[in-house]
Amino acid sequence: MSLEAIGRGVIVGHDSDGSRSGADVLRRGAKALIWFLSRYGLLLGFLILWQAASRARWLNPAVFPPPDLILAALWNGLSSGALFGDIAISLQRAGLAFVAAVAIAIPLGLFMGQIRPVERLLDPILQLFRQTSALALYPVFILLLGLGEASKIFVIFWATLFPLLLNTISGVKELDPKLIEMARVYGAARLTIFRRVVLPGTVPSIFVGLRLSATTALLLLIASEMIGANSGIGFQVMNAQYNFQIPLMFAAIFILAGLGLVSNYALVLLERRLCRWNGAAT
């Protein structure tokens, strides 16, 4: 729980045993407003400044249309359903790749982390693949898989695989061997040690990998859709720019930012649920 939340709890507690006069309600409202501003004030100020600068033509509105126009473009795109298809196809590409990466990297990482010779053998090649930009390999994937869905999904998969795999491996390797010895002393079999000690102990590292991979997935999604696609949010950003529909371009950019925020928040929530024991996660 954050300090802010504790602070709010104290305020509520204080109010509930006092008389509920108008002044109290007012003070409570003021406190909530201050909290809101301390959190989102700068963001709000940035948007207001953008709006004013664009309307007053301090900024070129052709390049930086005011946020209200962007919102209108976003609303049009969503209410007419035109952007839904793009959102769906983008989610499908990133989602499939991400799920495939999770399904392969986590079991493989757990296995590699526990068996030292395997890890030693595979580490150099993993380091090489990781350091080779997935985008640089995209033309290779296009040659192999064509310009369709397969190459896009594969390039996202490729880029998300390594952060997840390497974090899972290091999570297993950094696990305290004394805990494993403790479990052995109680007569735990290998599988029990894996299930009760190795797996739960690796979860925090896996989440570091998941969050890195989710960010990478979106990045590669956009890049691959900009290079060779005729649908998807990344394509819409490029396409709107070609057609000089600048508010629509920004609307698509905001959708991408929103997808990033939502996916990260979902992972944070899941992590809090699974790692309540870990002080750093709450």
Add this chain to the structure above:
Amino acid sequence: MNAMEPPRGGRVVIRDLSKSFAINGRVLPVLRGLHLDISPGECLVIVGASGSGKTTLLRVLAGLESADSGKVLVDGEPIGGVGTERAVIFQEPRLLPWLNVLGNVAFGLEVRGASRAQAREHAREYIDLVGLGEFADAYPRQISGGMAQRVGIARALTVQPEILLLDEPLGALDAMTKLIMQEELTRIWREEGVTMIMVTHDLEEAVYLADRVLVLPREKSGAVRLIDIDLPRPRDRSENRFVRYREELLREFGLN
């Protein structure tokens, strides 16, 4: 044996036990032909300078390491690796950080195939025994070092071992907590009737807890010594005889 009855201590027989380590190509013997009989319900405390092999001996008894030669019998049976009749308390509590106190104490029983409900019910008893009843839901990061070590002790007791092996269990605690825990250990040992074999570097702790103190020699050629601590319990640290035992141990280490 009825699970609710206090377990009877196990008998340990050590015959001609030797173990050496190879460090940088040099072979260092740490145990040489050790003979020792430990009676059921006895408290044996092992002291010795660092490198004298006291922790090695305990790890061999735990079944975490194998000896080069010689044998260890528990209740007449040679040990082969870790065994359910023995439990180990380490210097670090070694709690699983993702389990609360209750989960950690129940861990040993759960690993041995007890049902979750049964293990936890049993664990609560021992959590109360070590005085942590109110902290059953706390996570390891929320409790102090002394409390964590109590959790480790409770976890070991929950599996109702015949033999409790303790590797400097109070070594990392502050002086105050240490004194309290020494008293606690004496109480638990008497209540449970378990055979206790403990390694320490604290000579006063050895005199306070032990029926017999095993002194491992400084030089590899030297002989081990066994000192009977013939004092009534509860022991008084300021009493003359207590102080004399302590001095006797100090002399073993050439300190006076």
